[in-house]
Amino acid sequence: MSKKQRQRLHIALSVVVTIGVAFFALLPLYWIVLTSLKAPGTEFRLPIRYWPDEISLEPYRTILGPDFNVQRAILNSLIVSTVTTIGALLLASLAAYTIARLRFTYKWSSLLFIQVASMLPPIIVIAPTFLIIRSMGLLGSLPGLIIPNMIYNIPLSTWLIASYFAGLPFELEDAAKVDGSPPLRIFRQIMLPLAAPGLFSAGVIAFLGSWGEFMLAFTISMGLPEAQTIPVAVQGYTMAMQRQWTWVAAAIVLSLAPVIVLVMVFQKWVVQGLTLGSAKY
Amino acid sequence: MKKLELREPTIAVLFLIPAIVGLLLFYYYPIGHTLALSAYDLSHTAELSPERFVGLQNYVEVLQSKQFWSSIRFTLFFTLVAVSLELTLGMMLALSTYWVWGRLTGILRAIIIIPWAIPQIIQASIWRWMYNTDVGLIGDLFVRVGLTDAPPLFLSNPSLARWAVIVAYVWKGASVAAIFLMGGLALVPKELTDAAKVDGARSWRRFWTITVPMIMPTILVTLLFRTMAGLQIFDIIYGLTNGGPGTTTETLSSFSYKYYFKFVQYGRGSAYAVVTFLLVLIASVIYIRRVQPHFRFKGLGS
Numbered sequence: 294m295s296k297k298q299r300q301r302l303h304i305a306l307s308v309v310v311t312i313g314v315a316f317f318a319l320l321p322l323y324w325i326v327l328t329s330l331k332a333p334g335t336e337f338r339l340p341i342r343y344w345p346d347e348i349s350l351e352p353y354r355t356i357l358g359p360d361f362n363v364q365r366a367i368l369n370s371l372i373v374s375t376v377t378t379i380g381a382l383l384l385a386s387l388a389a390y391t392i393a394r395l396r397f398t399y400k401w402s403s404l405l406f407i408q409v410a411s412m413l414p415p416i417i418v419i420a421p422t423f424l425i426i427r428s429m430g431l432l433g434s435l436p437g438l439i440i441p442n443m444i445y446n447i448p449l450s451t452w453l454i455a456s457y458f459a460g461l462p463f464e465l466e467d468a469a470k471v472d473g474s475p476p477l478r479i480f481r482q483i484m485l486p487l488a489a490p491g492l493f494s495a496g497v498i499a500f501l502g503s504w505g506e507f508m509l510a511f512t513i514s515m516g517l518p519e520a521q522t523i524p525v526a527v528q529g530y531t532m533a534m535q536r537q538w539t540w541v542a543a544a545i546v547l548s549l550a551p552v553i554v555l556v557m558v559f560q561k562w563v564v565q566g567l568t569l570g571s572a573k574y
Numbered sequence: 575m576k577k578l579e580l581r582e583p584t585i586a587v588l589f590l591i592p593a594i595v596g597l598l599l600f601y602y603y604p605i606g607h608t609l610a611l612s613a614y615d616l617s618h619t620a621e622l623s624p625e626r627f628v629g630l631q632n633y634v635e636v637l638q639s640k641q642f643w644s645s646i647r648f649t650l651f652f653t654l655v656a657v658s659l660e661l662t663l664g665m666m667l668a669l670s671t672y673w674v675w676g677r678l679t680g681i682l683r684a685i686i687i688i689p690w691a692i693p694q695i696i697q698a699s700i701w702r703w704m705y706n707t708d709v710g711l712i713g714d715l716f717v718r719v720g721l722t723d724a725p726p727l728f729l730s731n732p733s734l735a736r737w738a739v740i741v742a743y744v745w746k747g748a749s750v751a752a753i754f755l756m757g758g759l760a761l762v763p764k765e766l767t768d769a770a771k772v773d774g775a776r777s778w779r780r781f782w783t784i785t786v787p788m789i790m791p792t793i794l795v796t797l798l799f800r801t802m803a804g805l806q807i808f809d810i811i812y813g814l815t816n817g818g819p820g821t822t823t824e825t826l827s828s829f830s831y832k833y834y835f836k837f838v839q840y841g842r843g844s845a846y847a848v849v850t851f852l853l854v855l856i857a858s859v860i861y862i863r864r865v866q867p868h869f870r871f872k873g874l875g876s
Binding site: 303304307308310311314315317318319320321322324325328336337338339340341384385387388390391392395396397398403406407410412413414415416417418419420421422423424425440441443444445447448451476480501504505506507508512524525527528531538541542545548549552553555556557560563564567568569 | 582583585586587589590592593594596597599600601602603604605607608611620667670673674675678681682683684685686687688689690691692693694695696697698699700701702703704706708709711714745749750753754756757760802805806808809812813826827830831834835840843844846847848850851854855858
């Protein structure tokens with residue numbers, strides 16, 4: 294085989310591999326989008342069809358109609374994820390700055406204290422968390438969901454941001470200290486902007502994580518539409534409407550559209566964040 | 575005007591307090607509370623009054639129940655099978671992004687990352703529809719390929735339901751593993767991955783003798799993260815089978831949740847939760863000891 298032939302073969306095989314991976318990775322999504330575009334009732338028609346015969350937007354019209362609260366749930370999810378992300382970044386960046394840059398005795402134990410938390414399974418904390426939120430009178434409300442979620446995102450966010458802080462030269466702060474700038478200003482005006490890539494990675498991951506979080510959201514929402522996030526609502530529709538899969542499928546597609554767009558746009562940051570997160574040890 | 579002088583340790587404490595308090599309140603205190611709950615006989619109450627104290631009795635009852643042993647067996651089986659599949663498929667996916675023709679790398683990476691972004695509970699809904707007995711995609715594919723005459727009852731046949739859950743879970747898990755492993759492979763010198771393209775048989779040996787040892791830290795961490803995720807599995811069970819048929823796909827977490835919020839038995843639920851916690855703890859200790867030689871916090875400074 295000549296070099297050129299080998300190269301052609303490599304390209305051909307590459308295309309085959311890519312199509313194969315796409316088939317397995319995207320099949321479930323294709324199937325749910327296809328279902329969401331069928332006229333309600335026709336999803337149970339046999340034999341099953343792999344291509345759309347005719348496209349119907351009826352499922353979307355119904356699921357976005359007055360009988361369901363998809364818009365409300367998506368809005369709730371946006372609020373929960375946004376506030377969670379901002380809060381987690383704030384708390385985590387302060388902690389990260391301290392651990393990566395300041396000199397104090399309990400550096401190692403603080404780091405351990407923060408990172409061990411990320412290894413705890415949610416089931417070990419869910420019942421007391423429910424009881425705490427109940428005693429705060431926040432069951433069935435968005436703040437009741439946001440506060441714990443914010444804390445859950447601290448360990449990984451701290452890690453990601455600290456890795457960025459750790460890479461910055463120490464002269465930066467020293468110069469500012471000589472000028473007599475107060476510590477909070479050094480942190481906010483000099484250090485934080487330089488750790489922006491870390492903040493960004495941590496932010497995207499925290500946003501996506503809280504968007505898909507289920508156990509806590511389900512428990513705290515108490516079935517109230519005003520506190521339900523979109524995954525909780527979709528799970529509810531799935532259970533309640535086993536004979537109306539076009540509607541459920543439309544709700545699923547709507548719940549996924551924002552995260553898929555986000556991941557595609559910020560792919561680089563997500564991968565960077567996850568890679569750094571896995572480089573913990 | 576005299577400036578308030580703060581020394582560095584003081585600033586450190588002030589900056590750390592918010593995160594530490596949050597973690598104490600929503601991680602460390604709840605663990606203690608769960609441990610306490612597990613020592614009480616609590617039916618439809620969470621009040622720890624002295625006369626309800628039963629010591630280890632919840633654990634004794636849990637350990638004597640058949641449910642517990644079937645759920646721990648399934649949790650372990652699930653984790654073992656899922657993690658092996660995730661690692662194998664994840665490695666194949668990660669390697670493929672390095673192997674393919676340069677112009678396809680970006681597209682392939684984008685495709686691989688998508689399942690990671692799908693929330694597990696939504697994934698459960700999607701797969702529930704794919705496993706539908708009458709018009710499910712998977713059943714139809716089985717019949718078309720000639721594996722079975724009629725679509726199998728994926729979610730109501732006990733032995734099939736176990737595998738159905740695993741397959742749905744691995745669909746996303748393999749993508750997560752692949753993302754981690756891609757990060758590890760990025761550290762391997764390009765000559766090695768490039769050379770692997772040229773000679774078929776020798777590249778296989780090179781993979782095992784050079785690439786694998788080089789990315790061993792990443793492999794071990796991926797194993798650790800995926801094992802921990804497997805041991806605490808909840809969302810996909812809840813959404814796809816809710817533990818059924820019967821209790822065949824019930825895991826420690828899903829049982830615990832049921833005891834908490836369906837039967838409102840905090841004592842029993844906590845006992846299940848504590849066992850889950852212990853399993854995760856044992857797994858992480860074993861792994862971390864293996865990973866110890868590579869243990870470092872890059873750039874913590876002097």
